[in-house]
Amino acid sequence: MNIRVLFLTLVLTTAVQASPTNGAAGWVSQAILQMPDTLRTRMLAAIARxxxxxxxxxxxxxxxxxxxxxxxxxxxxxxxxxxxxxxxxQVARSVFEGFKQLGRKPSYVEFTTSGTHRGANLIGFDLPVGARSKTIQISENAVHYAVQIENRLYDAMTGPAGLPLAEYMARLQSPGTLSMKIVSQLP
Structure with missing residues (x-):
């Protein structure tokens, strides 16, 4: 038995563990997850996880x-x-194109901050409890870009699961006033 056949056997006996009700698994439809075990189904489930x-x-x-x-x-x-x-x-471009290739309808989101306070041009992102550092600075020029699909936002900070819009906005921090808008293209 060659290694490829052995690998295929192992793959086909492994359970799909994606949950279609949370995170990135939302972009793998329930119908696809209920299909017979195939490499395509398993590939999509792996992306969802x-x-x-x-x-x-x-x-x-x-x-x-x-x-x-x-x-x-x-x-x-x-x-x-x-x-x-x-x-x-670049992260937003890659995420946008990847989701587009997977059949989703992504949008670019631009976050800006303004104000006269010292540091008003900075944008930070609060990490989850237990993370090594509490906040990571993600912008020094008052602008940050992410990708939105339905009510979830995706960028390097969220990982492939993304975050619900409200949670993402709660984690975004700036001494300035933050605003958000959908944009048709990136600079």
């Missing part, structure tokens, strides 16, 4: 080709190395 390494393996196994650039870019966008000031535009 944020397990991009598994999704890429499933893609490569199913097609016999390397994963497409949009899938690799989506994986990279949620890397913790992007949780800092600077990469939000």
């Amino acid at each position: 944020g397990d991009f390494a598994e999704a890429i393996s499933f893609w490569e196994l199913q097609t016999g080709r390397t994963a497409p650039q949009w899938l690799l870019a989506l994986q990279s966008a949620f890397s913790t190395t992007n949780q800092k000031t600077g990469p939000c535009i």
